[in-house]
Amino acid sequence: MDKEKLLNGARKIGDQLLAAAMEDENGMTWETLSLGEDRKVEMNVGEGIYSGAAGILLFFMELYRLTGEEKYKVPVVKGAPWLLQFAKDNPINYYAYFTGRLGTAHALVKAGRFLNEEKYINEGLELVREADEYTRSERLIDDLINGTSGTMLGLIHLYNETGEEWLLEKLQKVTHHLIRRAGLGRRGLYWDRSNQSVRGLCGFSHGAAGVSWTFLELARFFNLPAYNWLVYQGFNYENHYFDKEKSNWPDFRKGIFDDNTYKEHKDAFIKGDREFFEEAGDMAAWCHGSPGIALARIRAYEVLGDESLKEDAIKAMDKTRQVTLSYSETAKGSFTVCHGRGGNAMSLLEAARHWNEPQFAEETEVIAEAILKDLEEGAFFLSGFAFAKDNEDRSLFMGNAGIGYFLLQQADPENVPSIVLPVVQETVKDREAALKAAPGLDLKEWELKEMVLERDFARTIILLKKSLTDDKRKEAYDFHTSDILTGFDRQIQKVLPALEPGQREQVEDVYKLEKAKADMDRQITSCAFLQVKNMLHHEYVEENLKEDEGRIQGLDLILDDDTRIVTTAFDWSAEDEQTDFHAEKPEDEVYTLLKAQALGISEFPLNDFSYLVIQTFKEGGTLEAAFEKTKQEFELESEEEAMQLRALVANQVKEAVFSGILLVKQEVLETA
Numbered sequence: 001m002d003k004e005k006l007l008n009g010a011r012k013i014g015d016q017l018l019a020a021a022m023e024d025e026n027g028m029t030w031e032t033l034s035l036g037e038d039r040k041v042e043m044n045v046g047e048g049i050y051s052g053a054a055g056i057l058l059f060f061m062e063l064y065r066l067t068g069e070e071k072y073k074v075p076v077v078k079g080a081p082w083l084l085q086f087a088k089d090n091p092i093n094y095y096a097y098f099t100g101r102l103g104t105a106h107a108l109v110k111a112g113r114f115l116n117e118e119k120y121i122n123e124g125l126e127l128v129r130e131a132d133e134y135t136r137s138e139r140l141i142d143d144l145i146n147g148t149s150g151t152m153l154g155l156i157h158l159y160n161e162t163g164e165e166w167l168l169e170k171l172q173k174v175t176h177h178l179i180r181r182a183g184l185g186r187r188g189l190y191w192d193r194s195n196q197s198v199r200g201l202c203g204f205s206h207g208a209a210g211v212s213w214t215f216l217e218l219a220r221f222f223n224l225p226a227y228n229w230l231v232y233q234g235f236n237y238e239n240h241y242f243d244k245e246k247s248n249w250p251d252f253r254k255g256i257f258d259d260n261t262y263k264e265h266k267d268a269f270i271k272g273d274r275e276f277f278e279e280a281g282d283m284a285a286w287c288h289g290s291p292g293i294a295l296a297r298i299r300a301y302e303v304l305g306d307e308s309l310k311e312d313a314i315k316a317m318d319k320t321r322q323v324t325l326s327y328s329e330t331a332k333g334s335f336t337v338c339h340g341r342g343g344n345a346m347s348l349l350e351a352a353r354h355w356n357e358p359q360f361a362e363e364t365e366v367i368a369e370a371i372l373k374d375l376e377e378g379a380f381f382l383s384g385f386a387f388a389k390d391n392e393d394r395s396l397f398m399g400n401a402g403i404g405y406f407l408l409q410q411a412d413p414e415n416v417p418s419i420v421l422p423v424v425q426e427t428v429k430d431r432e433a434a435l436k437a438a439p440g441l442d443l444k445e446w447e448l449k450e451m452v453l454e455r456d457f458a459r460t461i462i463l464l465k466k467s468l469t470d471d472k473r474k475e476a477y478d479f480h481t482s483d484i485l486t487g488f489d490r491q492i493q494k495v496l497p498a499l500e501p502g503q504r505e506q507v508e509d510v511y512k513l514e515k516a517k518a519d520m521d522r523q524i525t526s527c528a529f530l531q532v533k534n535m536l537h538h539e540y541v542e543e544n545l546k547e548d549e550g551r552i553q554g555l556d557l558i559l560d561d562d563t564r565i566v567t568t569a570f571d572w573s574a575e576d577e578q579t580d581f582h583a584e585k586p587e588d589e590v591y592t593l594l595k596a597q598a599l600g601i602s603e604f605p606l607n608d609f610s611y612l613v614i615q616t617f618k619e620g621g622t623l624e625a626a627f628e629k630t631k632q633e634f635e636l637e638s639e640e641e642a643m644q645l646r647a648l649v650a651n652q653v654k655e656a657v658f659s660g661i662l663l664v665k666q667e668v669l670e671t672a
Helices: 003-020 053-067 074-089 101-115 118-126 131-136 148-162 166-180 208-222 225-240 259-270 274-278 290-304 307-324 341-355 358-376 400-411 431-437 445-453 458-467 470-477 484-498 501-522 527-544 549-554 608-615 623-631 639-658 666-670
Strands: 022-024 027-029 031-035 041-045 557-559 563-568 590-597 600-606 662-664
Touching (some): 003 053, 003 074, 003 358, 003 400, 053 074, 053 101, 074 101, 101 118, 118 148, 131 148, 131 166, 148 208, 166 208, 166 445, 208 225, 208 431, 274 527, 290 307, 290 341, 307 341, 307 358, 341 358, 341 400, 358 400, 445 470, 445 484, 458 470, 458 501, 470 484, 501 563, 501 590, 527 590, 527 662, 549 623, 563 608, 590 608, 608 639, 623 639, 639 662
Antiparallel strands (some): 022 027, 557 662, 563 590, 590 600
């Protein structure tokens, strides 16, 4: 395809952005679209790579590099000081790469190199001095676009480009955090499960593929091959759910965003429509689905050379091509990067570059020609916001800067760096010095497995660390299966005989409890369903019972069927899982009620009386019925004792209702 024609198209977009630029005493910037209150689209200034000034600067740096025209250098000269000042004036604890402060810092470092001005490098780095604080944020997200895996990627980039040793300490903390945040799937590992999803997400920007890819970059850069175990386990999780019928990996998002989706979810719950909560979407874009997943597999195949990774990538590219080329002349769709044809075409460009496949390159030309035709005709470019109507966006991932960037990549695919797959091209210059500064990065595979399993087996692992040598303890992690829970269970049975009798009794006991929790967690079929069930129950409690607790007496209640009671010999409830401890062994068995919730399994310790009362609601019933069943276990000698027992039962039932252990029967909710 004619290079000059592509550059002319990029120039047109660059000129439009120049015409739309705003200048003040700090420099130059742009307004871009963003979501305001009630999900209404509005124009604002911002900083990030995804939808702010940093991303537009990246476009202009490449446009200037390919054209040499000074007018395209001006936005970088004026935009860098604006971006730096904006970041200084708006301190945040949001260190994402694509949408947050890490990306801003990286863009400033690039601008410093571009302009040969150390100020932007040094002050850009200062913006991320507290990057590891993101692991303690209330908004814990681990995905690539908004979360800590992007933080990890950005720190690798910044260390590679500056060699600043203090970045390694931050990187080590973020890496350990991300390892420990992994969840055990039926196969492999996932990250970023939420109450607005069916289960942990698949995909590149929001799912397991993106997190796995960041571990791949870490492993390659520092030559730490043990981390490739995490890479494969993320891919294993996604492949377990690959939908052959749709030739795609599922989009597991299932959230309530407004009044309409609230009503939709509530109606589905009332009707008992479990399928609604368990069915996945079918999206094919950089953010969700095949095009983004293809990028992770293409890069993994390039680094690891495993043919199974290439097979995955080819499956992903087949779906990408089908979706990207299926639009008609009258329904062209969006050309944006995040979830438009431009981003999909960038995935095709990566495939063409890695495998020298002329077919992929030819198909990207179809997209480029369509963009150029629209530019020639002065047509309107849809933004990444489906409901933005006639508002064009200017940003890199949601608007026209990204469309222009695709044209630049099409013009020079070997030299224009990918924005959808920002790989670290180099490897560490002094590995020994780097790992001396951050020794916690140099982990063996069994240590990675132990860190992953600490999320579900914290108390078991504390006891193993107390009771076994490292050589013996690592046998617990000597499994080679994508079914991590089963592999660990098999190995635990092998190491138990090495324990002293008293130690073994404790390990077996706490492992029984934690294994029950892990098994129960894996059986959850929809986090969104559990969230809606919990939400509707608590709404009913707030509206009907908080002000009039006496109404509980007449309600038909039932023990939540997503609960389970486990008996143990030791009391594990009062211990801090992160410290050395000594569990107490009471005379009687200890009861723990496990309740499945959207974000995991909660533990509720039960005393003997609580257990007795709760059990009466297995098949459902009223408070009065519970009292009648409970009093059969006591020899009451007076009416006063009966009244005291009734009060105790009533208080226990009230607590169980308010905590969601006992639920209002569904038919009550239907009339609420």
